[in-house]
Amino acid sequence: MTTPIDLGLPTPGTAGVPTLAEGQQLTGKDFTSDQEVRWCPGCGDYAVLKAVQGFLPQLGLRRENIVFVSGIGCSSRFPYYLDTYGMHSIHGRAPAIATGIATAREDLSVWVVTGDGDALSIGGNHLIHALRRNVNMTILLFNNRIYGLTKGQYSPTSEAGKVTKSTPMGSVDQPLNPVSLALGAEATFVARTIDSDRKHLTSVLSAAAAHRGTALVEIYQNCPIFNDGAFDAIKDRDRKADAIIPLEHGEQIRFGPPGEDGRGSKALVRDEVTGGVRAAFAADVPDEAILVHDAHNPDPSTAFAISRLTDTGYLNQSPIGIFRQVVRPTYDDQVREQAGPRRGLDDLQALIDGGDVWTVEEDR
Amino acid sequence: MTLTPEKPIKQVERVIIRFAGDSGDGMQLTGDRFTQQTAIFGNDLATFPSFPAEIRSPQGTIPGVSSFQVHFASRDILTPGDHPDVLVAMNPAALKANVSDLRAGAVIIADTHEFTARNLTKAGYDHNPLEDDSLADFQVHPVDLTGMTIEAVKDFSLTRKEATRSKNMFALGLVSWLYGRPVEPTIDHLTRKFAGKPNVRDANIAAFKAGVNFGETAEVFAVSYEVKPAPVPKGRYRNITGNLALSYGIVAAGRLADLPVFLGAYPITPASDILHELSKHKDFGVTTFQAEDEIAAIGAALGASYAGHLGITSTSGPGMSLKSEAVGLAVMLELPLVVVDVQRGGPSTGLPTKTEQADLLQAMFGRNGEAPLPVIAPQSPADCFDAALEAVRIAVTFRTPVVLLSDGYLANGSEPWRLPDVTSLPRIEPGFATGPNHKLDDGDEDFLPYLRDAETLARPWAPPGKAGLEHRIGGLEKSDGTGNISYDPANHEHMVRVRQAKVDRVAETVPDLQVDDPSGRARLLVIGWGSTYGPIGAGVRRVRQRGFDVAQVHLRHLNPFPRNLGEILARYDKVVVPEMNLGQLALLLRAKYLIDAESRTNVRGTPFGAEEMEGILLAALTDLGIADASDNPIDARVAEEALR
Amino acid sequence: MTYVIAQPCVDLKDRTCVDECPVDCIYEGERMLYIQPDECVDCGACEPVCPAEAIFFEDDVPDEWADYTQANADFFAKLGSPGGAGKVGKVADDPQWIKDLPPQEHD
């Protein structure tokens, strides 16, 4: 289980956002709006909603200073169900809108809710630019590897060969891996978690919220209607030990059924041939060869190599946890720093009077 | 230094000068300096810069020609003029590209140094036109501008290339002498501009002075001319381009509304200047965001509006197309937003550096669903300031996106601007929601984000940060009042009509249109919008000088139209609508008022000429049986001459 | 809010609901199954699949079975929130009054 990492950041993600008065404490209920939740029965979105409602009180922030912005998709209905400020915007554009909000207002905790189609297909451009700018916000990417709202077409994360309504003979698209993409887009915080694992989800959320900059959290989310079982391997009690490669900063990366030392019998080691990483039996390699996860490494190469261990086809194996968490100045903080002292109308008069001005003394 | 010419001075009422050269020759700067001198001298003026779409087309070729036209007069003028009286041609291509626009008898000053065999070929000349009689209609002054410039700056240890760069200043000096322009402002300007590079500064000043002296002494220039200052109301003036005025208008509107300004923009000609200018004014509370594309630009601006800032996005046609979905969202969210479209020739990438007014219908209707929004347009470069203020007033008061339609001609053209006293401009009230706005049956209070103001039908603006006003908005249809998602047919019908009604209400806050019909006897009305104001006014003036009556009215508000527009249109026997498109306003007028508005259009990428407009109006008067065919300007040059 | 399992499950326990629950929060007691109220995410997947129609949204529990809401909570008094029924298995923590119910007939 990943625990929130305290980097001792000079300015945590929520610095500048007003907190609750001493002794005041909100509950999940305070974050529940009066709107009826309308996802399909069993949808993974419910679990995430519940986890977020349960988590938000932990931030100790004022409700009115929290904003959720979403795009379009099943998952993007999220803001309606939270009693915070919220905007359900247009397909793919939430990161852009949130950039405006976060840049305009330091006193807001800004969250983006998006789907795999929303973030990676139509909104791919906005996602990568938000990440590289490092705008202070947290992006929750609900990856169900399908277009839910439009009733089941394949998405940019669907495995090649996927048979859907729009690909009756199987898709011929290579899917992309959101974590690899984010790492390539200069992201400062990249994590992956699972809808049904409330504890892990919550711990990742708190690390993401604490991060100053754009935090991308990919959430594997089951769509029981159009892509049921996409994540069965990592949820199934018997299979998940082999399927989940848990990433914990400062810990050896071990997975698989417990070996003799009681820890995962498999481990990640450097692959001398490819320069990447590969799985090996822990017993077959010297202890010091086992990779110790370093989320704070300024160089994202190893994190990227680990991200490549995610299956591109049907998901039988996936690293889960915080891949990367590094400190870099945020876009919005720097923009605000550039803003000088506020000048008024008198100064404005001086501005427009600047340049070559001439005076006509009398009407002529 | 003041000019004390020994040579005779001839009085003229107005002059049109065009500086033309290769895009590397500094013609825009030259024109700009001449304009400043002229403005300071007190003439009324209008300018028209024209440059190639490519940054550097092949040197010496016709596509590479860049020009700057300035029209100045001792009375008020409305256009940059049709036919130059003076052409400064820095090379054969510049001569070839412009000579056909000149009036008969015009002065041509050509830099002989550049009339080499190679350059002549590049421009497509078989013979050197300076040496044959092809320019017999004009007063040609072949001058070795380059050679004399090199000579003038030889003391400043510059390379030959650097030295020749000052030739535009030599040309400026010569023309300044010719028209008795004050020279100090240019010398001051050069001193300031090149403060860090003393030898460049000195070389430019020397070249400029050499040009002046050459005029004074050279025998070929027998006379100089004087254009007396124009009658203007007293006040402080500066010359300003449309893009700069528009930018200042946005800064001013932010201060008048006491709102931080957030501009989201993606670079595009001819709107980028607005991004550049606003980026300089962070200390006026302006944040600029150069987005990854136009969609992100408007998205971020809308986000900023949601967060309580004044969201602005600026672009040109292709960017407008990209923004349309987000504009629809803004219509639905009912948040203040100003969308500036500096129109250029279209469709698609079209003519990036040329002007057009063909985005009107896109602004009106270019969204899915019934998505009405106010549309307004400035009518002259300086008017861009007022138009920006008006756009912000409407956006903030009515919680709506507003499209502000400028165009390439306004954006880069300039005119003297009588400086407003900004402290006395009307304030704009954001009127943020401060608390609950609704009482429940049980006596409790709550906040309804779509409860409307009875007068404006605007909804509350409630940026995050206020406890108790937490609410969710989005692009899905919503119940009036609560703003909750609603698919109820009756509610949708109601909301579609309410959004329309709200935009219609803007007209209640717009003053009645004033028709310019001095005699009150006109049967012909000419109506336009945007940058055609100048050419239409100039055409009207010409027709009136011929003794005919014609009425003129010009629209700032294109949606909704001013309340009295229908009544005005009905008063006239004939209505003509000149536009730089294929009749978009005419279409709207015909549809809305069931009148036979006649469209007169041009889509050449350049504004209407005054004489072209005169022809349009005379033809309309002929149709009415008022003028007859002989009144039409058969030979444009003759007519132009007759009216000098 | 949560979903609640009521009387029709007693002594039936066919476990169809367990496979549906995305967060594995339906736990097995001796006499019936119980939904962990803090773990339930209100997704409603269990309700339609129960052949005995034993599952209700908290607000919709029929009056006659109102006590089952509390029973579902009480079952977890000792167990707490284990975060997954699979690894817990069957637990004999049924509230006393459930244990005391007469055997239920099902056809």
Ligand SMILES: Cc1ncc(C[n+]2csc(CCOP(=O)(O)OP(=O)(O)O)c2C)c(N)n1
């Ligand atoms: C501009 C635009 N194009 C297409 C759509 C239709 N559309 C709505 S949601 C969606 C895909 C959503 O998929 P995803 O982002 O994965 O969200 P999910 O529903 O799976 O949560 C599409 C194509 C739209 N709303 N807007």
Ligand code: SF4
């Ligand atoms: S379609 Fe899939 S993703 Fe959408 S609500 Fe239904 S289950 Fe959830």
Ligand code: SF4
């Ligand atoms: S499906 Fe119904 S009867 Fe079967 S175990 Fe679940 S609640 Fe009990």
Ligand code: SF4
């Ligand atoms: S409602 Fe959903 S989460 Fe709750 S018990 Fe039923 S299936 Fe599980």
Ligand SMILES: [Mg+2]
């Ligand atoms: Mg999806």
